[in-house]
Amino acid sequence: MNRLRVLDAVREHGAMTQVEIATATGLSAATVSNLVKELDGAGAVLLRPSIRNGRRATQVSVATARGLLATAVFGDRDVRVAVAAASDEVVAQKRMPLPADHHADEGTDRAARLVHELVEGAGQEMSGLRALVVGLPAPIDTVSGHVGSDGILPGWRGTDVAAAMSDAVRVPVALDNTANLAALGEFKHGALQGVSTGMFVKVSYGAGAGLIIGGELFRGSAGTAGEIGHVTIDENGPVCRCGNRGCLDTFVGASPVLAALRPTHGGLTLRDVITRALDGDPGCRRVLQDSGRHLGVALAGVVTMLNPEVIAIGGQVARLGDLLLGPVRESVERCAIPSAAASVEIRVGELPPDEADVRGGLVLAEQLRDEADRAALSTG
Structure with missing residues (x-):
């Protein structure tokens, strides 16, 4: 346990002298000296000569040669893979398109090939890969390890993705929802840093959310917390792909947005609509502002129930800034308890739309690697 205390102190504060470690941990200088020797022998730390207060000292830092991390994040029609030394030290990344309604075996095969390609391209062996995190744009049942809704990603139904x-990469694999991963990315490196109770909402082709409660990602009892896209806001509304009526996705997703504009604007992509709205197109602006109001109605329930400090909004529509956030805030102020609405800050996510979930996947992979290292140290 004392070795773990020393290692955790160095991870939290960065390179430290042994005297500084003793101060931070409350351990004696002699104990720290012995523990550092053990950690150095195990390859867990690096030791460098240093000068502090005019005296020679030994600077202790966490060893960087701890192997590689990887994440494979799936969208509706692509997979993005990144390999890194740490969650903020990406070595290589690549995107590969996938056909619409692809099946799980096709997606996992392509992702595994990309992982191998990127690891080998970085001049490393696959044996140096320590952990892989896979993200899917669907609720994940943590009990079964399968997609938690038959109507979402039907081609992945019944597959134990992890x-x-x-089996394909021969390393420990964790599976999570992409909105959860994006929330982790923003919590570690973006708009939710330092937030104890917060929420990240990703709005692109659909809506999903990740919850931070007590400074930790909250997944719920079976892993499906945060599925805001399938919260009913009109029980008589359109039928959703999940089988219910009037889900938020049927009002703010790409399909309803594009359908509303098709009679007047023809065939557009979501990116086209956002670009035209920013250029002042009144029809595109109106439809996206309507989406913002619907999103705000759903978020008002979250604000009343959880009283979060910050809600960060990401995904493609985050490019709209206040054009979207204005209607969101209006609905929250109208529908949430006034004291809760007054205390929440609604802001745009800080990480690029296609980066937050990838960074979050690397954060989770880093946690898996750290847990494995801690287990090895506690039994060493």
């Missing part, structure tokens, strides 16, 4: 990927 097991399939682990």
Whole structure:
């Protein structure tokens, strides 16, 4: 346990002298000296000569040669893979398109090939890969390890994705929802840094959310917390792909947005609509502002129930800034308890739309690697 205390102190504060470690941990200088020697022998720390207060000292830092991390994040029609030394030290990344309604085996095969390609391209062996995190744009049932809704990603139904990927890359694999990963990315490196109770909402082709409660990602009892896209806001509304009526996705997703504009604007992509709205197109602006109001109605329930400090909005529509956030805030102020609405800050996510979930995947992979290292140290 004392070795873990020393290692945790160095991870939290960066390179430290042994005297500084003793101060931070409350351990004696002699104990720290012995522990550092053990950690150095295990390859867990690096030791460098240093000068502090005019005296020679030994600077202790966490060893960087701890292996590689990887994440494979799936969208509706693509997979993005990144390999890194740490969650903020990406070595290589690449995107590969996938056909619409692709099946799990096709997606996992392509992702595994990309992982191998990027690791080998970085001049490393696959044996140096320590952890892989896979993200899917769907609720994940943590009990079964399968997609938690038959109507979402039907081609992945019944597949144990983590097991399939682990067989392909021969490393520990964790599976999570992409909105959860994006929330982790923003919590570690973006708009939710330092927030104890917050929420990240990703709005692109659909809506999903990740919850931070007590400074930790909250997944719920079966892993499906944060599925705001399938919260009913009109029980008589359109039928959703999940089988319910009037889900938020049927009002703010790409399909309803594009359908509303098709009679007047023809065939557009979501990116086209956002660009035209920013250029002043009144029809595109109106439809996206309507989406913002619907999103605000759903968020008002979250604000009343959880009383978060910050809600960060990301995904493609985050490019709209106050054009979207204005209607969101109006709905929250109208529908939430006044004291809760007054205390929440609604802001745009800080990480690029296609980066937040990838960074979050690397954050989770880093946690898996750290847990494995801690387990090894506690039994060493």
